[in-house]
Amino acid sequence: MTAEVVVLRYGHRPGRDDRMTTHVGLTARALGADRVVLPDNAGQSAETVRDITDRFGGPFEVELRDDQRSFTRGWDGTVVHLTMYGERVQDVEADVRADSVASDTPLLVVVGGEKVPFDFYEAADYNVGVTNQPHSEVAGLAVFLDRLFEGAELEREWDDADRVVLPQETGKRVVDPAEAVAERDGAVEGTDDDSDGG
Numbered sequence: 001m002t003a004e005v006v007v008l009r010y011g012h013r014p015g016r017d018d019r020m021t022t023h024v025g026l027t028a029r030a031l032g033a034d035r036v037v038l039p040d041n042a043g044q045s046a047e048t049v050r051d052i053t054d055r056f057g058g059p060f061e062v063e064l065r066d067d068q069r070s071f072t073r074g075w076d077g078t079v080v081h082l083t084m085y086g087e088r089v090q091d092v093e094a095d096v097r098a099d100s101v102a103s104d105t106p107l108l109v110v111v112g113g114e115k116v117p118f119d120f121y122e123a124a125d126y127n128v129g130v131t132n133q134p135h136s137e138v139a140g141l142a143v144f145l146d147r148l149f150e151g152a153e154l155e156r157e158w159d160d161a162d163r164v165v166l167p168q169e170t171g172k173r174v175v176d177p178a179e180a181v182a183e184r185d186g187a188v189e190g191t192d193d194d195s196d197g198g
């Protein structure tokens with residue numbers, strides 16, 4: 001059995017953070033997490049991530065909560081907080097992996113938006129920096145998950161999709177799952193589809 005990996009987003013300013021919070025959810029989904037926990041005022045972002053999951057497949061859960069601090073403190077498993085002030089990801093990734101996916105221990109990955117209270121630094125088993133330079137929660141999350149899964153998430157298959165992207169050297173091919181199977185045996189025309197949540 002594979003341990004659950006959950007991403008928690010702390011902080012959301014409606015309007016200003018909509019796109020970034022949505023992209024935290026989409027990145028969590030695409031790069032192998034099982035669930036994202038968003039602040040309860042980020043309903044629009046939650047809707048977009050659920051819509052993408054409905055169309056491009058899962059499983060992936062989206063949850064809205066107003067108790068990010070107590071949820072993190074009460075997490076029954078390992079907690080990683082991504083912060084530019086943390087230990088270098090390349091120094092701790094093996095220990096984090098051993099304490100989570102490799103030992104069937106649930107992992108909570110916390111990313112901030114607005115200023116992150118010190119409680120999260122204290123609640124974390126690991127404060128992890130993806131470089132010690134300031135950048136973005138989306139970039140930090142993507143690199144961290146790829147390191148955690150050692151690239152295996154790139155090979156993931158998606159369940160219950162009604163859209164499948166067929167990789168192209170040039171252009172866009174998006175087909176339904178039956179056509180994707182047929183495509184493996186012969187040529188089937190796909191359709192252009194720009195509805196990717198971006």
Ligand SMILES: C[S@@+](CC[C@H](N)C(=O)[O-])C[C@H]1O[C@@H](n2cnc3c(N)ncnc32)[C@H](O)[C@@H]1O
Nearest residue numbers: 082083084111112116129130133135136137140
């Ligand atoms: C734009 S930063 C804002 C940080 C905020 N100024 C603070 O003091 O917490 C938003 C989030 O991006 C993530 N982040 C930014 N740079 C990072 C880095 N070098 N390594 C890991 N995470 C980073 C952290 O999760 C952070 O909470």
